[in-house]
Amino acid sequence: MMTKIKPDTNLGQQTPVPAAVTFVQNLFEMKYKFVLALLFTVSFVFGQGNYRMSNFSMVVKGTSNLHDWQSTAKEVRGTGSVTMEAGALKSINSLSVEVPCKSIKSEKGGIMDNKTYDALKADKHPNIIYKLDKISSLNKKTNYDINASGNLTIAGTTKKIDMYVQGKVGGDGSITFSGSKKVKMTDFGIKPPTALMGTMTVGDEVEIVFSVTLKQ
Numbered sequence: 001m002m003t004k005i006k007p008d009t010n011l012g013q014q015t016p017v018p019a020a021v022t023f024v025q026n027l028f029e030m031k032y033k034f035v036l037a038l039l040f041t042v043s044f045v046f047g048q049g050n051y052r053m054s055n056f057s058m059v060v061k062g063t064s065n066l067h068d069w070q071s072t073a074k075e076v077r078g079t080g081s082v083t084m085e086a087g088a089l090k091s092i093n094s095l096s097v098e099v100p101c102k103s104i105k106s107e108k109g110g111i112m113d114n115k116t117y118d119a120l121k122a123d124k125h126p127n128i129i130y131k132l133d134k135i136s137s138l139n140k141k142t143n144y145d146i147n148a149s150g151n152l153t154i155a156g157t158t159k160k161i162d163m164y165v166q167g168k169v170g171g172d173g174s175i176t177f178s179g180s181k182k183v184k185m186t187d188f189g190i191k192p193p194t195a196l197m198g199t200m201t202v203g204d205e206v207e208i209v210f211s212v213t214l215k216q
Contacts, residue, residue, distance in 0.1 A: 049082065049084065051175065051216055054174060054213050056210070057210065058073035058208065059210075060104065061207045062203055063202070063203035064203060065201050065203075069108060071105060075103035076098070076099050076103075078096060079094075080092065080214050084173075088140065089138070089167055092135050092138070095130075095177075096130070097130045098130075101116075101122035101126055102117055102126070104117075104120075116193065119190050119193045120155050121156060127153075128153065130152050134150075145166065146167050146177070147165075148162070149161065154183075161183070163179055166179060172215070175214050183205070192204050
């Protein structure tokens with residue numbers, strides 16, 4: 001005699017999840033979202049971030065026995081690390097700026113450019129480099145008044161320089177540093193170039209006028 005097997009009417013149906021398990025799952029998900037939101041808020045209010053160059057202007061101004069002159073840097077690279085609190089600049093932890101020598105172009109044309117590259121020893125030392133050493137003061141006024149010292153390397157020679165710089169925080173979170181610095185070429189082992197068969201002699205002192213914008 002064959003035994004009939006009664007079909008299981010529960011096959012294919014999901015076992016209901018106990019309410020306690022669902023509650024724990026929801027609680028865990030809420031805690032996870034809360035932690036993420038907290039981390040985001042902390043990083044915004046008390047954030048230390050890495051920045052890269054997004055915009056720049058850099059002009060080298062000089063004199064000669066015939067007329068004043070200026071050259072413009074067509075390429076500037078830079079990175080930095082700063083600490084922000086609620087959208088305000090609190091500290092500058094590091095800053096490095098690099099200018100390829102052969103990106104510097106004179107308004108007087110290629111002959112002057114080649115003399116500049118020779119003076120800068122561009123083939124052997126292709127970049128002018130500035131690295132921040134320390135910030136001695138950072139004061140908030142309309143913008144930021146910053147006194148900084150760092151190492152400037154030109155033509156393979158490194159000198160420590162002090163600079164006053166103005167800082168500005170943009171609405172997009174960018175940070176712009178602008179200022180100027182006068183240096184003497186001979187301090188970096190550079191002989192001021194001459195032109196026009198030696199009839200034009202460039203002055204020893206030049207002024208570097210800059211504005212660099214960094215953004216995350």
